[in-house]
Amino acid sequence: MRRNARSLIIIALIILITSLVxxxxxxxxxxxxxxxxxxxxxxxxxxxxxxxxxxxxxxxKDPITNTLVPVTKDQMESLVRTVERRIxxxxxxxxxIQILGDDRLLIQLPGIKDPxxxxxxxxxxxxxxxxxxxxxxxxxxxxxxxxxxxxxxTPDILLQDGKLLSTQKSQNSGTETSELETYAALxxxxxxxxxxxxxxxxxxxxxxxxxSLQANAAGKSYPPSQLLINIGENDPISxxxxxxxxxxxxxxxxxxxxxxxxxxxxxxxxxxxxEDITTKTSSDFFVSFSxxxxxxxxxxxxxxxxxxxxxxxxxxxxxxxxxxxEFDKEGTKIFxxxxxxxxxxxxxxxxxxxxxxxxxGDDLIAPVVNSPITxxxxxxxxxxxxxxxxxxxxxxxxxxxxxxxIQLIQERxxxxxxxxxxxxxxxxxxxxGLTLVLLFMTLYYRIPGLIxxxxxxxYASIILSIFKLLPVxxxxxxxxxxxxxxxxxxxxxxxxxxxxxxxxxxGRTLNTSINIGFNRAWPAIRDGNVxxxxxxAILYWxxxxxGATIVQGFAVTLAIGxxxxxxxxxMISRSLMRAIALTPLSxxxxxxxxxxxxxxSKQLAQ
Amino acid sequence: MNFAEKxxxxxxxxxxxxxxxxxxxxxxxxxxxxxDFTGGSSTTVxxxxxxxxEQSDIRSxxxxxxxxxxxxxxxxxxxxxxxxKELNDEEKSNLEDTLISSLSPESSSLITSFDLVSPxxxxxxxxxxxxxxxxASIGIFIYIWWAFRNVPKPLRYGTAAIIALIHDAVIVIGxxxxxxxxxxxxxxxxxxxxxxxxxxYSVNDTIVIFDRIRENVLTxxxxxxxxxxxxxxxxxxxxxxxxxxxxxxxxxALLLFGGVTIRxxxxxLIIGVxxxxxxxxGIASQILxxxxxxxxxxxxxxxxx
Numbered sequence: 035m036r037r038n039a040r041s042l043i044i045i046a047l048i049i050l051i052t053s054l055v056x057x058x059x060x061x062x063x064x065x066x067x068x069x070x071x072x073x074x075x076x077x078x079x080x081x082x083x084x085x086x087x088x089x090x091x092x093x094x095k096d097p098i099t100n101t102l103v104p105v106t107k108d109q110m111e112s113l114v115r116t117v118e119r120r121i122x123x124x125x126x127x128x129x130x131i132q133i134l135g136d137d138r139l140l141i142q143l144p145g146i147k148d149p150x151x152x153x154x155x156x157x158x159x160x161x162x163x164x165x166x167x168x169x170x171x172x173x174x175x176x177x178x179x180x181x182x183x184x185x186x187x188t189p190d191i192l193l194q195d196g197k198l199l200s201t202q203k204s205q206n207s208g209t210e211t212s213e214l215e216t217y218a219a220l221x222x223x224x225x226x227x228x229x230x231x232x233x234x235x236x237x238x239x240x241x242x243x244x245x246s247l248q249a250n251a252a253g254k255s256y257p258p259s260q261l262l263i264n265i266g267e268n269d270p271i272s273x274x275x276x277x278x279x280x281x282x283x284x285x286x287x288x289x290x291x292x293x294x295x296x297x298x299x300x301x302x303x304x305x306x307x308x309e310d311i312t313t314k315t316s317s318d319f320f321v322s323f324s325x326x327x328x329x330x331x332x333x334x335x336x337x338x339x340x341x342x343x344x345x346x347x348x349x350x351x352x353x354x355x356x357x358x359x360e361f362d363k364e365g366t367k368i369f370x371x372x373x374x375x376x377x378x379x380x381x382x383x384x385x386x387x388x389x390x391x392x393x394x395g396d397d398l399i400a401p402v403v404n405s406p407i408t409x410x411x412x413x414x415x416x417x418x419x420x421x422x423x424x425x426x427x428x429x430x431x432x433x434x435x436x437x438x439x440i441q442l443i444q445e446r447x448x449x450x451x452x453x454x455x456x457x458x459x460x461x462x463x464x465x466x467g468l469t470l471v472l473l474f475m476t477l478y479y480r481i482p483g484l485i486x487x488x489x490x491x492x493y494a495s496i497i498l499s500i501f502k503l504l505p506v507x508x509x510x511x512x513x514x515x516x517x518x519x520x521x522x523x524x525x526x527x528x529x530x531x532x533x534x535x536x537x538x539x540x541g542r543t544l545n546t547s548i549n550i551g552f553n554r555a556w557p558a559i560r561d562g563n564v565x566x567x568x569x570x571a572i573l574y575w576x577x578x579x580x581g582a583t584i585v586q587g588f589a590v591t592l593a594i595g596x597x598x599x600x601x602x603x604x605m606i607s608r609s610l611m612r613a614i615a616l617t618p619l620s621x622x623x624x625x626x627x628x629x630x631x632x633x634x635s636k637q638l639a640q
Numbered sequence: 641m642n643f644a645e646k647x648x649x650x651x652x653x654x655x656x657x658x659x660x661x662x663x664x665x666x667x668x669x670x671x672x673x674x675x676d677f678t679g680g681s682s683t684t685v686x687x688x689x690x691x692x693x694e695q696s697d698i699r700s701x702x703x704x705x706x707x708x709x710x711x712x713x714x715x716x717x718x719x720x721x722x723x724x725k726e727l728n729d730e731e732k733s734n735l736e737d738t739l740i741s742s743l744s745p746e747s748s749s750l751i752t753s754f755d756l757v758s759p760x761x762x763x764x765x766x767x768x769x770x771x772x773x774x775x776a777s778i779g780i781f782i783y784i785w786w787a788f789r790n791v792p793k794p795l796r797y798g799t800a801a802i803i804a805l806i807h808d809a810v811i812v813i814g815x816x817x818x819x820x821x822x823x824x825x826x827x828x829x830x831x832x833x834x835x836x837x838x839x840x841y842s843v844n845d846t847i848v849i850f851d852r853i854r855e856n857v858l859t860x861x862x863x864x865x866x867x868x869x870x871x872x873x874x875x876x877x878x879x880x881x882x883x884x885x886x887x888x889x890x891x892x893a894l895l896l897f898g899g900v901t902i903r904x905x906x907x908x909l910i911i912g913v914x915x916x917x918x919x920x921x922g923i924a925s926q927i928l929x930x931x932x933x934x935x936x937x938x939x940x941x942x943x944x945x
Contacts, residue, residue, distance in 0.1 A: 569839055
């Protein structure tokens with residue numbers, strides 16, 4: 035009896051834990067995070083929440099025989115990384131990507147009903163581009179912003195507290211401000227329409243400056259865009275301002291531009307004297323604005339497709355970490371022409387154009403050229419290169435192209451509304467089915483049936499908790515498997531009660547009957563469930579081969595259900611039965627013997 | 641009740657059920673294969689409920705679009721299943737646009753689900769399914785042989801269970817061949833899952849009776865084997881009825897309240913559970929009797945001992 039008390043405590047604990055798990059929609063313990071917005075916080079498969087399921091297969095062919103060639107595990111893993119990066123950078127939600135079998139890729143996109151955009155992204159052969167980054171670009175006149183948008187151009191002094199000297203003067207005239215550090219500045223006051231136009235221009239220049247700062251911090255070179263202001267129509271005064279040199283003055287229509295200064299023998303010298311500007315604007319009030327791009331990236335038709343290899347190594351001479359890149363035949367030709375052109379320009383004008391390597395629209399690295407490279411193999415060096423960084427760079431370069439050509443072989447899209455309907459219907463069906471079963475069990479088997487019903491409810495909550503904790507993604511077939519496993523759990527109970535009934539009829543006490551019933555029923559329960567587990571294992575294997583996630587979900591769910599059903603029948607039902615046997619109810623043996631049907635089976639047995 | 645005595649009847653009933661199925665199976669077109677086995681696309685569309693859409697409306701649009709070899713099925717209220725050749729993205733949206741413009745101009749979208757299976761996958765599915773059935777049968781056979789190692793002639797139990805299993809699978813496949821012919825029901829991956837589940841159930845059910853036989857053979861070693869079989873069946877009959885009954889209740893609840901998506905799967909299970917319960921008593925156990933009598937003629941012997 036003491037053992038039974040312990041079992042009862044375990045059952046109470048199970049009820050407590052499963053209620054906690056199921057009633058908290060979402061929970062987090064340390065790094066263990068579970069739950070979702072679905073009922074009971076279970077994680078739902080695509081058929082229940084809507085989404086798209088795509089299976090791709092390698093289409094790597096031998097160029098001569100045109101037959102399929104086996105792919106390596108590395109190629110598949112590299113394929114996963116590439117596809118993952120492409121989908122993640124596109125904002126198509128959180129994909130689930132996995133390798134199926136040897137040469138297949140499963141991509142699940144929850145919530146995406148029409149995956150055509152995802153398919154375009156996945157199918158693109160290359161997202162890595164090589165471009166000629168031309169530096170020292172000619173200014174481009176900003177046509178939409180003219181002198182008509184400008185009200186006044188005045189030189190001024192910016193004080194350290196962010197005020198302009200001119201405004202200070204107007205407020206408290208005569209105050210000396212020379213104690214504060216000051217900056218020579220140009221103030222341009224725009225019309226209302228002008229402010230609107232200029233704010234946008236200032237914003238792009240400022241963001242280019244920030245990008246450049248970030249790039250510099252990451253050890254990359256990224257020349258920022260600047261603004262060129264020409265004051266005066268003839269023989270203009272030119273002022274170049276970067277993103278950090280343009281400032282809107284409080285909330286006014288005035289913009290402040292820092293005037294360029296140079297250091298000469300330790301003395302800061304203003305390059306353009308304020309008087310010059312005053313003179314110029316009074317005689318010739320004209321201003322034009324030009325964009326001075328830091329660089330222009332020119333398309334040269336070189337992409338990740340032309341790259342045949344990228345790998346990290348160390349420089350033979352210095353031992354510094356380097357990235358090696360190799361081009362295919364076409365790539366070698368284009369790369370050779372590009373490097374020769376850049377090198378020639380360098381010799382001629384000293385301007386060091388770069389090769390911009392761009393992955394999914396973001397700069398990866400922009401190396402300069404030290405010599406023309408016509409052999410198709412190059413090394414990239416950098417002062418900040420570490421072993422780790424060259425490894426990452428090589429991986430990223432490699433991931434810019436699909437390592438192997440792929441083709442779509444299976445697609446399954448489910449609309450979210452249909453998914454929600456299926457979920458609702460399954461839940462209703464499950465509840466109706468379970469209620470009917472519990473009703474039948476209780477009416478037919480009486481007290482044992484009631485106990486079995488309680489055990490089944492505990493069983494169902496254990497199953498759901500396990501689904502939530504592992505987590506098992508619940509699909510439509512999984513729901514079917516769960517319901518089927520309830521059937522198996524019922525069967526285990528029925529087997530036991532039928533045995534118990536026989537023992538009770540032969541006049542044994544309730545306690546003995548319970549024990550004998552359970553012991554005798556066990557081999558049948560065990561053998562039946564083991565054979566179901568064998569089927570589950572084979573189903574799982576079968577679905578692995580096929581990439582049929584529906585089948586896999588079914589097998590996993592059924593297997594969990596079968597294992598737990600053995601536990602629930604033996605441990606939960608038995609402990610509760612033994613506990614009942616201690617109560618006064620046990621005096622009424624008839625409460626423990628099935629109604630009507632007992633007679634029937636007795637007749638049949640004769 | 642003497643079950644063993646009636647074994648001829650059990651065998652005759654089985655043959656009567658299986659024969660029409662086999663007839664439909666071998667005569668053209670046999671099982672109606674879904675895209676999971678043939679390759680192609682299936683598109684389900686849901687029209688607004690206030691429209692009156694006929695299957696033939698959709699069919700004529702498909703013919704206009706040159707999808708001659710396609711089928712249309714009405715799943716439920718204005719919910720249709722369209723099977724065509726493999727559609728690419730462009731063809732798929734073209735189909736949807738055409739359906740909208742000619743049948744339901746107010747809708748913005750109709751497609752609720754879309755499936756595409758390439759013939760490569762389809763061929764593999766068939767091969768893998770065959771292997772799965774074979775592997776499951778062998779696995780179960782070996783397990784039963786091992787589980788009955790303490791009983792005389794354990795090999796027979798494994799064999800009888802496998803024959804009952806094949807019997808159940810053949811009934812399910814045969815019924816689907818008939819349903820395919822009469823009700824246009826196609827088989828898909830879910831059908832395969834159902835079939836494999838039934839294999840599991842069939843064995844599970846057989847094992848319960850075999851377990852009784854195992855126990856009774858050891859307890860009453862002096863009794864006739866036929867007698868033991870009869871006793872074991874009688875003793876487990878209550879359980880057999882009750883278990884099948886509860887399972888069928890659950891399955892019917894799923895069929896009535898669950899979605900149309902798993903309907904074929906449920907048909908398989910309902911037919912299979914019924915067949916499985918019957919075959920444990922009428923086939924698996926009776927094979928043990930026939931085998932015990934040691935000559936094939938005993939199938940027809942009405943009385944023994």
